[in-house]
Amino acid sequence: MNPFDAPHPTNELKATAPVCDRCGSRVAGLCQPLDIAALDEISSESQQTSMPAHSMVFREGDPAGKVFTLIEGFAKLTRLLPDGKQQVVGFRFAGDVIGYTTLPSYPFDAELLTDSRLCRLERGQLDGLLRRYPKLERRMLDLCVQELTATQEQLVTVGRRSAEARVAAFLLSLVEASRRRGPPRTVLEMPMTRADIADFLGLTLETVSRSLTAFRKRGWIREPVHHRVELINLPALSALAEGTSDNG
Amino acid sequence: MNPFDAPHPTNELKATAPVCDRCGSRVAGLCQPLDIAALDEISSESQQTSMPAHSMVFREGDPAGKVFTLIEGFAKLTRLLPDGKQQVVGFRFAGDVIGYTTLPSYPFDAELLTDSRLCRLERGQLDGLLRRYPKLERRMLDLCVQELTATQEQLVTVGRRSAEARVAAFLLSLVEASRRRGPPRTVLEMPMTRADIADFLGLTLETVSRSLTAFRKRGWIREPVHHRVELINLPALSALAEGTSDNG
DNA sequence: CGTGCGATTGAGTTTCGTCAATCGGGGTGG
DNA sequence: CCACCCCGATTGACGAAACTCAATCGCACG
Incomplete structure (x- = not known):
């Protein structure tokens, strides 16, 4: 199964939403704009893992060496404040990409709220894919803009x-x-x-x-x-x- | 002058920071990773304008047809709430890019706080440049990630x-x-x-x-x-x- | 010199945080 | 199988931080 898309859909989901013809996944994920060759390449380079609730996918400050897609489950992204309190900067749901950044290290913790399935791809391999498939880089930019807009929305919520x-x-x-x-x-x-x-x-x-x-x-x-x-x-x-x- | 970079530096600035050899601008801007040909292309396709304090560069909901770089001056980015209050989602300074989004319309107002100079580029022309110069697309992604991180930081500030x-x-x-x-x-x-x-x-x-x-x-x-x-x-x-x- | 807008300062009020006690359900061990 | 325990959730009482309303100041501009 192609790792960089959303959870395995039930039959009625297949009927109601556009899916990636390679893996049956929903458009929310990463591979939506890719062709068959690229999908094969991503599939072969990534690994699927299961992790229990409350495990840390990665921690703030860890070298940002891997990129994840949440196939199934829920996660929270948090930043730690100097005084020990935490700020949740966002929640992530099945189909969402977690941990992609151009920074050298992750800017937040990612902790699973439920037992989850994840796909894992080496950052270096993703960068290679980005070079070979320009559409994928464009997709990353789209996702980043979406996330930025959502975070600004959240700023309004919290601020006002x-x-x-x-x-x-x-x-x-x-x-x-x-x-x-x-x-x-x-x-x-x-x-x-x-x-x-x-x-x-x-x-x-x-x-x-x-x-x-x-x-x-x-x-x-x-x-x-x-x-x-x-x-x-x-x-x-x-x-x-x-x-x-x-x-x- | 190349439009997509920071304000014209004084001599002592030139001596203390890396500059774009094409236009003498600072690395904060967009064109840092580009070669001579790309710089020429950007220069020829963009326009420089001056606008007085308190003018709107664009409004939330306007079709996102142009991208700006603030050459000189200050701007605020705001979202309007249903009840009329506003949330400032960020301030922008000389050298910052304003208004790049993959969305069809701008997600916030951009208002100048001071008399400013801006460079303006058609979105379509920028998209063309992005296709021809992959490094530029990577640069956009970098800028977006930086902005996202800064906005999350701001979320911590406002929330806690x-x-x-x-x-x-x-x-x-x-x-x-x-x-x-x-x-x-x-x-x-x-x-x-x-x-x-x-x-x-x-x-x-x-x-x-x-x-x-x-x-x-x-x-x-x-x-x-x-x-x-x-x-x-x-x-x-x-x-x-x-x-x-x-x-x- | 007058006007207007932004900034300051004050007084009273409200909302939300703090501290603390209690509840309740699921899991575990006896 | 049952009782206990633990953690998350609830509820209450109180206090403090920030908001609201309002008056005044002061600088820039006409």
């Missing part, structure tokens, strides 16, 4: 929104990430802890907990089981996320 | 630091930006208003003002004239920026 608005925006971003991976669902995987969410949103875990409790009491969300959330009233959450505290 | 720590971090980022443009100075241009700084840091303008006043009273900074700041006690500012509120 009230606590509840941030939590609402986070829930909506889960919907968006889920949509990238398949047909829209209202019940979503949410494998991150309250502390993870808080570190992502620039809040404390208590404030996140209170916000989610408030949403639950208003009937906007349900949490049928641990690490799973059902969004019942999307319009209300959207309205709250748009406004800064009182309204929209 | 106290008001004074954010303002201190902002002042230090001005030092860093100045260093990119020439030899280190302690008196820096700071053409942004308190409101601009506040919108960058996720604070109110009053809080920014109070923080700067506090720094002034402690003798850490001076503001000899409007829009200029002298950093007297860099270690103190650094220590404050590192810690989250009380210490380090």
